Amino acid sequence: MFFVLLIPALLLIVYCGIIVLYTKWFRRLKLFTGIASEDSCFFSVIIPARDEEANIANCLLSILNNHYDKNLLEIIVIDDHSTDNTAKIITGLQQQHDCIRLIAMKDLVSPEEKINSYKKLAIQKAIALSKGDWIITTDADCMVPGNWLKNFNAFIRETNAVFVAAPVRFINSGSFLSIFQCLDFLSLQGITAASVSAGFHSMCNGANLCYKKSVFLEVDGFKGFEHLASGDDMFLMRKIQKQYPDRTRYIFSQDSIVSTLPMPTVKTFINQRIRWASKADSYDDKKVIAVLFVVYFFNLGFLFLLIAGCFNPLYFVWLLVFMAVKIAFEMNFMRYVCRFFGQEAILKYFPLMQPFHIAYTLISGWLGKFGTYQWKGRQVN
Structure with missing residues (x-):
């Protein structure tokens, strides 16, 4: 039994050590509260949108309601071949707000062109025209806070950053699937805040x-x-x-949190996570790959103990011990993460979600590597 438990136990130790590091880094983060004396950065807010008639108006209005000089703002929405009223809604808001621009992907992309990432292409086209x-x-399904632009402006001026990552949270509707996604996403966002701020x-x-437009062009964008x-x-x-190691930063501010909707169904949720997982083996950040490796095989260890428990019930006991740790x-x-994002109320559900979280981690990780998925009505390889 000792040798059967050895690898899962070692993975548990390494995994818990990683979590301790993330906790330490997150706890030492200091809230950014600086507000620049004047608006100075000219921002081009870029929003790819495909069949977002239910969300796009609220998204645009939340940006327009920001306390920022509208002469230093343009909002570019790239309509990615929508089949609903997305473009019509944007056009209606354009008539009231000069800073909104609408770009149609169908006017920029040849029908014969083979594309696997419409979103990256949409952003790149918009940047070229910004x-x-x-x-x-x-x-397009996001809502931004009132000081969103002011905070970016102040943070850039104070830190001289050229790339700023910022916090995102899911909106909890109260359903099981919604709470599950909120907790899962909070863990990812907590790791992001901790690890980016620590430079890890x-x-x-x-x-x-x-990010600074000139820097995007300097590194050849998404090439x-x-x-x-x-x-x-x-x-x-x-x-x-790689180009600016000391000027890639994270803004730790509750006034910078963008809120977005979780996936409405299990199918769309799994497809989203497979899409995220599909890029894992393309990272050249060895530390990210190492952590992903530990996380996946640590979760695989629970499946191993579950199977072993069918032959020896003592393995079920060890499974529960490992799960409790x-x-x-x-x-x-x-x-700490839930407190920052204002979602402490759902933390009580965290232990109950563990079996589902382990299962989804294994499934999405496997399919992200070996499967295909649908996104926005398109089959993606």
């Missing part, structure tokens, strides 16, 4: 990113990974981090 010195990306990982989320369906955020961050270390980390 007027701002700074690019901000978000998603290059992690971010394209729903809330800001080198434009064929990958995902990665408009982390791969770009990695390229810029895992939960204890993660809960300690998550309570």
Whole structure:
């Protein structure tokens, strides 16, 4: 039995050590509260949108309601072949707000052109047509806070950053699936805040990113990974981090948190996570790959113990012991993360979600490597 438990036990020790590091880094983060005396950065906010008639108006209005000089703002929405009223809604808002621009992908892309990542292409086309010195990306189903732009402006001026990763949270609707996604996403966001601020990982989320346009052009944008369906955020961050290691930062501010909707169904949730996992073996950040390796095989260890328990019930006991240790270390980390993101109320569900989280980690990780998935009505390789 000792040798059967040896590898899972070693993985448990390494995994818990990683969580302790993330907790330490997260706890030492200091809230950014600086507000620049004047608006000075010209921001081009870029929003790719495909069939987002239910969300795009709220997204645009939340940006327009920011306390920022509208002469230093343009909002570029790239309509990615929508089949609903997305373009019509944007056009209606354009008539009231001069800073909104609508670009149709169908006018920029040949029907014969083979594309695996429409989102990266949409962002790149929009950047080429943008007027701002700074690019901000978000998603069409996001809502931004009132000081979102002011915070980016102040942070850039104070830190001299050229790339700024920023926090994102899911909106909890109260359903099991919603709570599960909120907790899962909070853990990813907590790791992002901790590891980026510590200079350990290059992690971010394209729903809330800001970078200097000239730097994007300097590193040749998405060149080198434009064929990958995902990665408009982390791969770009990695390229810029190599050029500017001390100017790639994370803004730790509750006034900078962008809120977005979780996936409405299990199918769309799994497809989203497979899309995220599909880029894992393309990272050149060895520390990210090492952590992903530990996490995947640590979770695989639970499946191994479950199978072993069918032959010897004592393995079920060890499975529960390992699970309890895992939960204890993660809960300690998550309570700080949930507090920052204002979602402490759902932390009580965290232990109950563990079996589902392990199963989904194994499934999405496997399919991300060997499977295909659908995203926005398209089959992706």
